[in-house]
Amino acid sequence: MTHAAAHYTSTGLDNKKLAFWAFIGSECLLFGSLISTYLVYKGRSVSGPTPHEILNIPVTSVSTFDLLMSSLAMVLALAAVSRGDKLWARFWLGTTAFLGLVFLGFQYYEFTSFVREGLTIRTNLFGSTFFTLTGTHGAHVAVGVLLLLTLLVRSFQGKLGPEKAINVEVTGLYWHFVDVVWIVIFTVVYLLQ
Amino acid sequence: MSPEHRSEHAHPGTGTYLAVAAVLLIITIVEVGVFYVPAFKPVLAPVLLTLSAVKFGLVVMFYMHLRFDHALFRLIFTLPLLLALGVSIALMFLFGAFGLGH
Numbered sequence: 352m353t354h355a356a357a358h359y360t361s362t363g364l365d366n367k368k369l370a371f372w373a374f375i376g377s378e379c380l381l382f383g384s385l386i387s388t389y390l391v392y393k394g395r396s397v398s399g400p401t402p403h404e405i406l407n408i409p410v411t412s413v414s415t416f417d418l419l420m421s422s423l424a425m426v427l428a429l430a431a432v433s434r435g436d437k438l439w440a441r442f443w444l445g446t447t448a449f450l451g452l453v454f455l456g457f458q459y460y461e462f463t464s465f466v467r468e469g470l471t472i473r474t475n476l477f478g479s480t481f482f483t484l485t486g487t488h489g490a491h492v493a494v495g496v497l498l499l500l501t502l503l504v505r506s507f508q509g510k511l512g513p514e515k516a517i518n519v520e521v522t523g524l525y526w527h528f529v530d531v532v533w534i535v536i537f538t539v540v541y542l543l544q
Numbered sequence: 545m546s547p548e549h550r551s552e553h554a555h556p557g558t559g560t561y562l563a564v565a566a567v568l569l570i571i572t573i574v575e576v577g578v579f580y581v582p583a584f585k586p587v588l589a590p591v592l593l594t595l596s597a598v599k600f601g602l603v604v605m606f607y608m609h610l611r612f613d614h615a616l617f618r619l620i621f622t623l624p625l626l627l628a629l630g631v632s633i634a635l636m637f638l639f640g641a642f643g644l645g646h
Binding site: 362364368369372373375376377379380382383384386387388390391393408412415416419420422423425426427429430433523524527528530531534535537538539542543 | 555557558561562564565568569572575576579588589592593595596599600603604606607608614616617620621623624625627628629631632635636639641
């Protein structure tokens with residue numbers, strides 16, 4: 352793949368991509384600390400609701416599937432932009448953003464149902480760590496959706512040709528990172544209760 | 545060699561992306577299945593963590609193209625990831641999450 356508009360560092364690597372990988376590295380530490388905090392306080396709540404009582408595995412499995420498929424749509428969007436296929440680029444970018452919004456919808460449903468069942472961020476240690484971790488992840492998904500919609504608008508403006516594929520690639524890196532963080536959260540928080 | 549050639553490598557094709565998606569889907573189904581089967585309870589944690597690590601690796605290697613990209617990208621991602629993992633394990637030991645601390 353060639354990126355005519357790309358700028359290169361003294362390493363010969365694209366500076367935008369290099370900076371984005373460094374950002375993702377820092378995000379590893381952010382989510383590492385949030386997941387650690389959840390695990391350290393796991394099972395130490397003095398009152399309910401507990402994860403076993405409240406987590407809805409079937410619903411979260413569907414939202415996990417949704418996010419995994421959004422990653423597939425994202426790589427297909429990058430491939431379409433790289434080969435200059437505007438129609439499919441728009442389709443896959445739109446699909447990725449839509450699947451991201453669906454994930455956020457699932458999270459909204461989960462959060463509101465938990466609050467109705469008596470679990471808020473102030474209820475117990477589980478509530479505090481759970482909402483902080485999954486809420487931070489959800490905020491990242493929301494930012495990702497905004498980035499995707501921006502790319503979609505740029506595409507409709509005719510400003511997202513193959514020479515701008517690097518912008519789609521770094522957005523894809525962010526999106527896939529959000530996906531891999533959820534892979535860990537789904538296992539650690541939902542399945543290992 | 546131009547800078548472009550040093551930093552860019554061919555990305556996998558659509559077939560590979562679809563195959564990876566299929567594997568991710570199958571692993572997710574297996575994860576949820578294992579969660580509901582009582583016989584797996586004693587080995588639930590190692591099995592689920594292994595499956596999760598495989599999914600993580602597949603997305604990072606094929607969708608984030610780390611398998612095909614420059615080694616410096618791998619380094620920039622892997623070092624903080626290992627640091628985060630080390631800090632996480634250390635904190636869990638420190639706070640007795642493994643049943644060994646205070």
